[in-house]
Amino acid sequence: MADTLFTNVRIFDGTGALPYAGEVLVRGNRIRGVAKGARTLPVTGATVIDAGGATLMPGLTESHTHFAWNDQPSLGAIQKMPVEEHILWCAHVAERYLSRGFTSCVGAATAKARLDVVIRNAIESGQIPGPRYLAASQEITVPGGLGDESPPHLPYPEFSFGAVVSGADEMRKCVRMFLKYGVDTIKLNLSGEYIAGLPAEATPMTEAEIATAVEEVRKRGKRLAAHARSCESVKQCVRHGIELVYHASFTDEEALDMLEENKEKHFVAPGIAWLINTSYHASQWGITPEVAKNMGYHRELEVAIESLKKMHKRGIRILPGGDYGFAWIEHGTNAKDLEYFVKYLGFTPMEALLAATKLGGEIMMRPDELGQVRDGFLADLLLVDGDPLANIAVLQEPARILAVMKDGVFHKEPEVLSARSRWSLSAA
DSSP states (O other), X not given: OOEEEEEEEEEOOSSSOXXXXXXXXXXXXXXXXXXXXXXXXXXXXXXXEEOTTOEEEEOEEEEEEOTTOOSBSSHHHHHHSOHHHHHHHHHHHHHHHXXXXXXXXXXXXXXXXXXXXXXXXXXXXXXXXXXXEEOEEEXXXXXXXXXXXXXXXXXXXXXXXXXXXXXXXXXXXXXXXXXXXXXXXXXXXOSOBGGGTBOTTOOOSOHHHHHHHHHHHHHTTOEEEEEEOSHHHHHHHXXXXXXXXXXXXXXXXXXXXXXXXXXXXXXXXXXXXXXXXXXXXXXXXXXXXXXXXXXXXXXXXXXHHHHHHHHHHTTOOBOOOOOOOBTTBOTTOTXXXXXXXXXXXXXXXXXXXXXXXXXXXXXXXXXXXXXXXXXXXXXXXXXXXSOTTTOXXXXXXXXXXXXXXXXXXXXXXXXXXXXXXXXXXXXX
């Protein structure tokens, strides 16, 4: 593998420092030099990319990924996709994420038992292109909870996109099955969801069921994630040490105090795009703003914004992404979350970018080699036409993502243009 030297780049390094003009050398799959200024790093034997002042930055991390969600308008449509088509869909979506600049993704639940594991393994073996991926289980739920889609006259669990359990013994059996399949994360549905007919404030899973899941997962050294919109479910996450808290819309002072006291243990990925777009941009699919308001989404959005602002001020780690893969928030539009963090949650553009890069390395459990442009880190890099700090929306435009490198290899290569063009590729 030839060395690659990025020169004439504006480096956003993911440390919190302001961007600076410089050069970055990639050797193999790692960054082996970062320098300010020009002509400071060796070029012999390297492919030199003169970027003409474009921004070089770490690859983005999507912290709440559902590859199996199939850009449809209902929960039932996810599970009804036949397994053969479903695995092809997941492979297609994995490539879409990588091409849009997401070089790492954390699986937050899959629709069928082994979809995430199969896709992760195929990516790692080089069979298909995709981001670094942590595979999740199906959502584990209880009868009548979010994910139980079986109709009363056909009470069979295979009709649900969630794995339905009742009691500690069934939970133990279910968790062990997913761990046997090789998942990285076990997902529990601890709260409700309005679109599923269960209030977001509902908290249907028992402490004994949760404790059993935690016990089994800890034996295998894996992690847990939770769909946790209700205040009580957020507290359950902290009490049981569930690392990945998805949503956290409803909180009180006790819940906020608990999260702050344990902020080094937990990540919050709210999926704010789901609340915004379900509230105001789903009319085409029958969810008008009035319908969404009656369901409860307007109120949840207002409450969630206030909760997340308070968490941010307390230094709790909040990461962008979540629940993309429905008709009104399609896969590949995930960078919109960065704009939402700035517009609704009070993040500065710098803070939003760090949440998607530096904190991304942390949630991927590789803080010493992912999420920053630093010597020795893995070469997961984006070359962007524009300045995301000045206009964070540039990351939403596929044409502005000039190049995507993962593990030192280009997935999206920079175009080879003439010397008179804005930037050029040349062999040293």
